[in-house]
Amino acid sequence: MATLVIAEHDNDGLKPACFHALTAAALLGGEIDLLVMGHDCRAVAEAARGLGVGKVLLADDASYEHQRAEPCAALVVSLAGEYSHLLAAATTQGKNLLPRVAALLDVGMVSDVVAIEAADTFRRPIYAGNAIAMVQSLDAIKVLTVRATAFEAMVPGNNRAELEELAPVPGPGGSRFVSEALAASERPELTAARVVISGGRGMGSKEHFSLLEQVADKLSGAVGATRAAVDAGFAANDMQVGQTGKIVAPELYIAVGLSGAIQHLAGMKDSKVIVAINKDGEAPIFEVADYGLVADLFEVLPELNEALDKELNKELNKELNKELNKERDKE
Amino acid sequence: MKVLVTVKRVIDYHVRVRVLADESDVDLNNVKMAANPFCEIALEEAVRMKEAGWVSEIVAVSIGPQAAQEQLRTALALGADRALLVIADGVVEPLTVARLLAKLVEREQPGLVLLGKQSIDTDNNQVGQMLAALTGWPQGTFASGIERDGDELRVTREVDGGLQTLALTLPAVVTTDLRLNTPRYASLPSIMKAKQKPLETLTADELGVEPRAHTRLVKVVPPPVRKAGIRVKDVAELVAKLKNDAKVI
Numbered sequence: 001m002a003t004l005v006i007a008e009h010d011n012d013g014l015k016p017a018c019f020h021a022l023t024a025a026a027l028l029g030g031e032i033d034l035l036v037m038g039h040d041c042r043a044v045a046e047a048a049r050g051l052g053v054g055k056v057l058l059a060d061d062a063s064y065e066h067q068r069a070e071p072c073a074a075l076v077v078s079l080a081g082e083y084s085h086l087l088a089a090a091t092t093q094g095k096n097l098l099p100r101v102a103a104l105l106d107v108g109m110v111s112d113v114v115a116i117e118a119a120d121t122f123r124r125p126i127y128a129g130n131a132i133a134m135v136q137s138l139d140a141i142k143v144l145t146v147r148a149t150a151f152e153a154m155v156p157g158n159n160r161a162e163l164e165e166l167a168p169v170p171g172p173g174g175s176r177f178v179s180e181a182l183a184a185s186e187r188p189e190l191t192a193a194r195v196v197i198s199g200g201r202g203m204g205s206k207e208h209f210s211l212l213e214q215v216a217d218k219l220s221g222a223v224g225a226t227r228a229a230v231d232a233g234f235a236a237n238d239m240q241v242g243q244t245g246k247i248v249a250p251e252l253y254i255a256v257g258l259s260g261a262i263q264h265l266a267g268m269k270d271s272k273v274i275v276a277i278n279k280d281g282e283a284p285i286f287e288v289a290d291y292g293l294v295a296d297l298f299e300v301l302p303e304l305n306e307a308l309d310k311e312l313n314k315e316l317n318k319e320l321n322k323e324l325n326k327e328r329d330k331e
Numbered sequence: 332m333k334v335l336v337t338v339k340r341v342i343d344y345h346v347r348v349r350v351l352a353d354e355s356d357v358d359l360n361n362v363k364m365a366a367n368p369f370c371e372i373a374l375e376e377a378v379r380m381k382e383a384g385w386v387s388e389i390v391a392v393s394i395g396p397q398a399a400q401e402q403l404r405t406a407l408a409l410g411a412d413r414a415l416l417v418i419a420d421g422v423v424e425p426l427t428v429a430r431l432l433a434k435l436v437e438r439e440q441p442g443l444v445l446l447g448k449q450s451i452d453t454d455n456n457q458v459g460q461m462l463a464a465l466t467g468w469p470q471g472t473f474a475s476g477i478e479r480d481g482d483e484l485r486v487t488r489e490v491d492g493g494l495q496t497l498a499l500t501l502p503a504v505v506t507t508d509l510r511l512n513t514p515r516y517a518s519l520p521s522i523m524k525a526k527q528k529p530l531e532t533l534t535a536d537e538l539g540v541e542p543r544a545h546t547r548l549v550k551v552v553p554p555p556v557r558k559a560g561i562r563v564k565d566v567a568e569l570v571a572k573l574k575n576d577a578k579v580i
Contacts, residue, residue, distance in 0.1 A: 099460035108545025134549040174469030182492040252579040290560035303566040
């Protein structure tokens with residue numbers, strides 16, 4: 001029994017989601033091989049050799065540059081015979097690729113796994129996370145995507161895995177990369193951030209989102225949004241948290257000016273601590289919030305920003321004093 | 332060009348589902364059903380393509396119970412020309428749905444199949460990709476923009492870092508994201524007219540597809556419940572709680 005994990009990377013480095021997928025793979029038992037498909041991505045494969053996996057497979061070819069489903073699925077299918085499990089993180093990349101692989105192999109697939117009960121039995125949320133289904137896969141090859149936030153990130157091992165280079169496999173034509181517009185951000189990636197502060201329609205405008213950004217920066221957090229905020233043009237679509245956007249489970253989730261629709265809760269209700277700031281005390285978000293503050297967000301956010309400033313300065317001063325005392329002791 | 336659009340009958344997205352006491356499934360008795368929101372977006376896109384003059388016929392397809400006729404009638408009222416219902420009771424697994432659709436593709440020879448990116452009940456996000464695999468066609472998943480460029484389709488996709496545009500050679504499979512369009516409402520005259528439009532009923536047998544079980548549902552349980560929290564009176568108290576009690580800042 002062995003598992004093939006499909007690496008999530010941008011041709012420069014592995015994405016955080018991949019480390020979480022590797023943890024899920026380890027829970028299945030058996031050997032783990034990691035497949036890196038891309039172009040000019042040797043560095044990704046080299047770095048992955050130190051992760052504690054059995055083997056790193058590298059398919060470096062121009063046809064894999066943007067990891068289009070058609071050529072990548074053909075390659076994965078050519079390798080599948082060696083494995084009992086094919087696994088990837090449930091990112092847009094994994095969701096795009098693995099169902100195509102499963103159908104080519106004539107097997108079913110289990111999406112968005114949040115717990116592994118046995119090598120063939122998994123738990124996954126259905127109905128926007130309002131129910132958890134336990135399903136047993138009956139196929140010889142199990143094809144899975146796993147929810148990154150449900151598994152810890154893998155701690156790198158200290159071995160040096162063998163690197164095997166793969167020749168490209170002919171796949172169907174029909175698709176061509178044209179362009180991409182990736183949102184540039186200095187902040188941590190939404191799905192991997194320790195703190196997330198999200199705004200809803202209540203933010204009122206795109207400009208007001210800067211109020212969230214200030215607080216996010218104080219806490220080294222990421223900024224999220226509801227579907228309503230994205231549709232209204234307040235935030236970019238890749239910031240959407242929810243059933244159809246990103247699933248996050250940070251240590252602290254601050255929900256500002258959002259009501260807490262079922263579809264939004266599906267994306268954040270596994271957060272460790274939830275704070276809700278909303279002027280409507282009846283908003284459903286308060287039903288899941290650990291700390292709720294019924295108030296006008298336009299008053300609260302600047303106050304919160306200031307309070308965090310003070311708090312952080314206090315910490316800084318403490319640190320400084322400690323350093324100073326140390327210096328003094330030396331003298 | 333002919334377009335095939337899929338429409339799934341699911342629990343209305345406003346409904347708060349309940350898990351049955353025997354943990355066999357969620358309670359589907361007497362709950363409001365509707366077309367899957369992503370399917371509505373796929374249909375709207377097909378109608379717009381027809382209005383733009385590059386689609387000649389829209390065939391709406393559903394795989395589900397007899398009652399899915401309701402959702403197909405709505406699709407006909409919104410602009411589909413005819414409808415096909417493949418009768419299937421209970422849960423039909425994504426690969427079976429894809430195999431049934433592949434047979435319909437063979438029969439109907441569309442230039443494009445439009446599907447929602449996922450259904451809001453099972454949340455699988457698989458069928459479009461599986462259909463593309465079975466037909467050998469290129470796929471444009473999570474589409475938030477579709478444009479025609481000669482024989483190609485320019486599909487802008489919502490990906491994790493932002494947007495990506497692919498060019499697909501037709502025929503192709505495209506799955507729709509929320510931001511592709513805003514579906515219209517059916518008018519009363521068009522609802523009346525839709526009753527006259529053809530709706531053909533088929534079975535999996537007639538299409539030569541034998542359903543197979545790829546998964547077994549062991550049980551369905553409610554998600555862990557969060558404990559009710561507390562209300563704080565101001566920002567100072569909030570920051571103090573987060574720092575001293577929750578220890579997250």
